[in-house]
Amino acid sequence: MFLTTEEEQSLQGEQGEAVQLAMSVLVKLGKMYGADRMIRIENVHVDASSYYGISDAGMEFCEKLAEEGAAYKVPTTLCIASIDFERHAEFDVAQECVEKQLRISEAHLKMGAIPSWTCTPYQCDSSVRFGQNIAWGESNAIAFVNSVIGARTIRCADFVDICAAITGLMPRFDLYLDDERKGSVLFKLDNLDTRYFTSADYAALGYYVGGVADSRVPVLQGVSKTVSVDQLKAFSAAVSTSGSIGLFHMCEITPEAKNLDEAFGGEKPSETVVFGQDELSEVRNSFSTQDGPEPDIAILGCPHYSVEELREAAHLLKNRRLAANKQLWIFTNRCAQERAEQMGILEKINETGAKVICDTCFLLFPTAAWELGSIATDSAKMAHYAPGLGKFRVSFLDKVQCIESVTK
Amino acid sequence: MKLSRILCNPLLSGVASGPALVTSQPICFWGGLDPKTGTITERDHELKGQNVAGTVFVFPTGKGSSTTSAILLESVRCGTAPAAIVNLKTEPILVIGAIIAEKLYDRVIPIVDTPERDPIKVIKSGEWVEVNASETQGWIQLRK
Incomplete structure (x- = not known):
C-alpha cells in the first residue's frame, strides 16, 4: 500500500500518539482489504457516540485519544447518545x-465534534454532496448517504470513523471504488404500486432485499418516483439491518x-x-411476535423523525389523546425538534400526552422501569x-395504526 | 489422531486455540452477542444461548450494525471474547474491534478468512481447533 511521506511520518508517530494509533488502524485496515493508497475524506459521521453502544471499552478509547490531544480534521457529526441530554431525569x-x-x-x-446526536445527519443541514469521499458510521446513514446522496463511504466500523476524523484519511477500497x-x-x-406504499411497506421491502442480497449491491426496478426521502430512509434502515448492505440503487430514483x-x-x-404482494405480506407478518395490536407503547422515529414526519404525526394525533396506561414515544434530533417547535407542531404532539425524545434511541434507552x-x-x-435487546413483543404496523393502537 | 490443516487468508496475526463454535448462519454482534457474558442472543439464530468466550468462533460473515467492533472490544475488556475468529469473508467492521483491542488491552484475537475448504462443513462445534496467522500466511488446524 502506497503512503505519502506525510502519511508515513504520521504512522511513525511524528504527529503524536493519537494520530499514530489512528493511522496504524487505517493502514492495517487498508492492507487487509487490498487498498492501493489513502484518500482524503471531507466529512465524518461518528457512530461510536453512545455509552450503551460502545460501552466502557469505547469510552476508554475516546478518552485516551482526547487526552493525547487528538483533534478532528474534518466536519464530524455524532450519532445518537444513550440519553436525552435535557430530559434524562424524566426517564x-x-x-x-x-x-x-x-x-x-x-x-x-x-x-471538535459537532453535537448533532442523531442517526440521520443527512436530514440535518448536511453539507455532504454527490461524489464526495466521506467516512460514515451507522448502517442506515451509510446506506442512505451512499445510495440516495451518492457520496462515498465504506460501512465504517465504530472507531474507524474516529480514526478517519483524526487523520482526514481513509484507505481506498470497497465502496470508494467505481x-x-x-x-x-x-x-x-x-404487480405492486408503490405509490400507495407506507414507510412500513418500504421497510419490509428493504428488509427482504437486504436478506436476499446479503453483501451484494441490490438494484430495484419498479419503485415509483413518488417515493419520499423519509421512505428512502425507512428502506435504508431496513436493507442494512437484514444484510451487509452499504449501497443500493433504485432505477430512475437514486443518482447512480x-x-x-x-x-x-x-x-x-x-x-x-x-418481489410481489406475497413477499410483502410475508415479511410484514414475520416481524410481529404477537397476535393482535395490544401494545403498551408505540415507538416512532427509528431512524430519527424528520420535521415532516413530526408534522404528519401531529396531524394523525389531531383530536386524539393517549389511552390509559399507554405510551407513544417519538424519537428525533434537536434540529427537527427545534423546527417543529417554531412551527407549533411540538406543542400539539405534547398536548396529546405523547413524548418527543431527542438525542437517543429506544433500543439504547432504559425501559425496565416503564x-x-x-x-x-x-x-x-x-x-x-427489539426482541433481542429488550425482550419486547412486537407488533409491526403502519404508523397510523401505531398511533391508533395507543390513543383514543 | 490425524492432523488436518486448512489454509486461509490471514487478516490479523496471532496464534490461538480452543473448542470450535460453528454456525452456517451470519451473525450480527450488536443485539446478537452480549459482551458482558459472551452469550449469543440474536433472534432466531441457531446458536442462540451458546457462549463464544474462549472458542474458535467459525461463522460465514457478519451482518448489520456498524457497532460490531465496539461489541468485540468490550467483550475483550470483559474477558468474554472468542480466542480466534474464522470467517468465509470477514467484514472490516469486525477486524477493527480486534485491532483496537490489541492496542488498548494487549490481547490478540487472530482472524482468518477465505479458507481453502469450507470449515463450516469440516469442523464440528466442540472440536479442538488451532488458528495460526502471520503477516503472510494463515491456517486452521484440527485433530481428527
Whole structure:
C-alpha cells in the first residue's frame, strides 16, 4: 500500500500518539482489504457516540485519544447518545449511564465534534454532496448517504470513523471504488404500486432485499418516483439491518441509477429476484411476535423523525389523546425538534400526552422501569432488534395504526 | 489422531486455540452477542444461548450494525471474547474491534478468512481447533 511521506511520518508517530494509533488502524485496515493508497475524506459521521453502544471499552478509547490531544480534521457529526441530554431525569436513566455518556460527549467535543446526536445527519443541514469521499458510521446513514446522496463511504466500523476524523484519511477500497458500486442483483417489483406504499411497506421491502442480497449491491426496478426521502430512509434502515448492505440503487430514483444499464455498470445482473404482494405480506407478518395490536407503547422515529414526519404525526394525533396506561414515544434530533417547535407542531404532539425524545434511541434507552413488554412500531430495524435487546413483543404496523393502537 | 490443516487468508496475526463454535448462519454482534457474558442472543439464530468466550468462533460473515467492533472490544475488556475468529469473508467492521483491542488491552484475537475448504462443513462445534496467522500466511488446524 502506497503512503505519502506525510502519511508515513504520521504512522511513525511524528504527529503524536493519537494520530499514530489512528493511522496504524487505517493502514492495517487498508492492507487487509487490498487498498492501493489513502484518500482524503471531507466529512465524518461518528457512530461510536453512545455509552450503551460502545460501552466502557469505547469510552476508554475516546478518552485516551482526547487526552493525547487528538483533534478532528474534518466536519464530524455524532450519532445518537444513550440519553436525552435535557430530559434524562424524566426517564429514570441510571446515574452511571448519564455520567459515562457525559464523559464520552466531553471527549468527542474536546476533539471538535459537532453535537448533532442523531442517526440521520443527512436530514440535518448536511453539507455532504454527490461524489464526495466521506467516512460514515451507522448502517442506515451509510446506506442512505451512499445510495440516495451518492457520496462515498465504506460501512465504517465504530472507531474507524474516529480514526478517519483524526487523520482526514481513509484507505481506498470497497465502496470508494467505481467498480464496487456497480449493482449485482436485480429486484423486480411485480404487480405492486408503490405509490400507495407506507414507510412500513418500504421497510419490509428493504428488509427482504437486504436478506436476499446479503453483501451484494441490490438494484430495484419498479419503485415509483413518488417515493419520499423519509421512505428512502425507512428502506435504508431496513436493507442494512437484514444484510451487509452499504449501497443500493433504485432505477430512475437514486443518482447512480439513471437507468438499469448505469445501475449495473453496463453488466448483467448475477441474479434476478421478483418481489410481489406475497413477499410483502410475508415479511410484514414475520416481524410481529404477537397476535393482535395490544401494545403498551408505540415507538416512532427509528431512524430519527424528520420535521415532516413530526408534522404528519401531529396531524394523525389531531383530536386524539393517549389511552390509559399507554405510551407513544417519538424519537428525533434537536434540529427537527427545534423546527417543529417554531412551527407549533411540538406543542400539539405534547398536548396529546405523547413524548418527543431527542438525542437517543429506544433500543439504547432504559425501559425496565416503564414495564413495557409489548411495542408497536413501523420500523423494520426496531422490529428486528427489539426482541433481542429488550425482550419486547412486537407488533409491526403502519404508523397510523401505531398511533391508533395507543390513543383514543 | 490425524492432523488436518486448512489454509486461509490471514487478516490479523496471532496464534490461538480452543473448542470450535460453528454456525452456517451470519451473525450480527450488536443485539446478537452480549459482551458482558459472551452469550449469543440474536433472534432466531441457531446458536442462540451458546457462549463464544474462549472458542474458535467459525461463522460465514457478519451482518448489520456498524457497532460490531465496539461489541468485540468490550467483550475483550470483559474477558468474554472468542480466542480466534474464522470467517468465509470477514467484514472490516469486525477486524477493527480486534485491532483496537490489541492496542488498548494487549490481547490478540487472530482472524482468518477465505479458507481453502469450507470449515463450516469440516469442523464440528466442540472440536479442538488451532488458528495460526502471520503477516503472510494463515491456517486452521484440527485433530481428527
